[in-house]
Amino acid sequence: MERQYHDNLIVSSAPHMVSPVDTTKVMGTVLLALAPAFLVGIYQFGYRAAVMTIVCIIACVAFEWLFNAALKRKQTVSDLSAALTGVLIAFNVPSSLPYWMAVIGCFVAIVIVKQVFGGIGQNLVNPAVTARIVLFISFATEMTTWPIPRGAGAVDATTGPTPLGILSEGGGKLPSNLDMFLGNIGGCIGEVSALALLIGGIFLIWTKVISPIIPVCFLGTVFVLALIIPGQDPIFHLCAGGLMLGAFFCATDYVTSPIMPMGKVIFGIGCGIFTILIRVYGSYPEGVSFAILLMNILTPHIDNFCISRAYKKGGGK
């Protein structure tokens, strides 16, 4: 009996089986985790919150696609990371911001911060956080004009201050901690509801997309420092500004945070210290973005420090 042989089989290195989780699924899960905050944003600030988010997604994806096409690189828009950056930028601006300004933020995030450094995985700092800072410095008035949220009840004005603005500059009554927790306060589209962000963050930890170390150390440090510094309310600080959004969704960005657990501890504590220092002693009312940016820059050094400690002779266990 003459046997037919198959002589052209695929030869590759083990393992020959890979987990179904890929980058697209990871990014998709993070997008899903942002859904509660998105819904609260639409409820509080109306249709403009939704349009802003869509504009930012389209702008980020388009910039990434165009950049890749111009440089004849492999297209990476399907990994959803550009879409995620778009959502995070929208969440980090007031809903009243002119769209073209938000698009400039998207350009900064995708082209300047991410693509010129080599695309996904190569950026040194978080694109969305950097875009927020660039917008904040470039368009100070528009970026600090806050529409009144629907949940704040009927008021005559169309804009009002954020709680951190009141704390920093006075000029109003601080909202209750419950309103702050639920999101009945002025602020950026995606940052107002601590509850919605907490739900998303816990979902990410539960699905093991992020490690709890950075958010716990970040929030914990803010809480403890606010407890120690006289005249500060720790609960207020946890719920105010971009802390929840930053702690769960920006500081945990894989690319720009340390890989080793000990590095994550250092990173989280560092973010917390800088946030409180800027909020309480700095001239800006909010410090989360600056804190994350500073720690992003320190990340390679934190990683090197932790790696050389962990893999000393006999280490690594």
Add this chain to the structure above:
Amino acid sequence: MSQQKKHLQSIRVSHEKHTAECETQVMPIPDTVCISMSQHIGAPCKPLVKKGDYVKVGQPIGDTDAFVSAPIHSSVSGTVTGVEMIRSVAGGEDQAIVIETDKKQEAWEEIKPPTVENREDFVKAVRASGAVGLGGAAFPTHIKYNPQNLDEVDTLIVNGAECEPFITSDHRLMLENTQDIIDGAVLVMEQLGLSKGYIGIEENKPDAIALLDKMLAEQNHPEIKTVTLRARYPQGAERVLVYEITGKTMDAGVLPAQLGVILSNVTTIAFIGQYFKTGMPLISKRITVDGSAVADPKNILVPIGTRIADIVAFCGGYKAEPKKILMGGPMMGRAIYSDRVPLVKNNNAILAFAGPQSIVAEETGCINCGRCHKACPFKLLPTAFAEAYDNKDAERLNALQVNQCMECGSCAYVCPAKRPLGFINKLSKALVKEEASK
């Protein structure tokens, strides 16, 4: 002991144990077999027969004087039609003896149970049996059973952890050859003077654990205990198993004997048990045949030297054009270039894939998520290896302890960017070795 609180990092992989209920079938003798002279770690054997010789079942046809080696026996009766060079699955060339079978399966006259009076006899008999590590490593068993520090060794660990997806041959062995396992373990412990015996089995094989527990109790062997392990990957890796059962950390390059342990695969132990009863050397192997391209997946007992194509033909043939065929499991098995290669002693599965499972996933950029680091049983940092390897920095690789890597492939399995981290680890280790020899 089974209630270890601390575990090494491990990962969940899809078990895919489709053939767990498939009782082992004996495959009929094929028309020809091709028996490789390189079936163990160490020096290859030299052929003892030449073209035209008539050989019988169990007759030695290859051996060598080299220390790290084990003899090779004919699995069939028939006429040697040639001693050829064949392309090995590793890419090199091996000598192989091709035998045209007469299907009479006449046993060699000198087959008889070995007589053992002392430990030296025992080790000699183990060598003569052709036994090698049948879990996959193929390290000659007689060397393992003759450690220099035997007086410090008190524990036998039998590895019944079959953590590779798809493979169920060890599971079937534990259900079908339970007595051989007990006999083998008792014999090895007696001959080597070991006081404690553990059979480590994962919790996804409760029937095997129950059967062994029952028979060990009936036959009054309190010195041997089963240990229920977590059904995670890579539970069956030597260094992981030693840690899970004894709590002792085993670094790369350390022999189990240095930690007071002799560790053998359950198939090896069962074979030893059988051999001392019958005297028939290692000539056949129980394997799992499965995968999306195989028509009728099953567990079969195959003569060593049977070509993969013949094995698949017995399992209903290919139901789809095979694109990738693995010797061993999908996590650590080797992709073979052709199905004309023959079965060797340490194979425990043939998996043939047609569809998406045969395609190598496209690599995307590393997002520094750290899943590889979290998956590694030894908490190594594969992303850092990859960076150092790109820079051809052997010193950095050494500092990162790349040699602790046992190539289990967990890092590459979990990587969302589908980077070939397992492959990079192998290349990195080779680079370190190369630099060290300069």
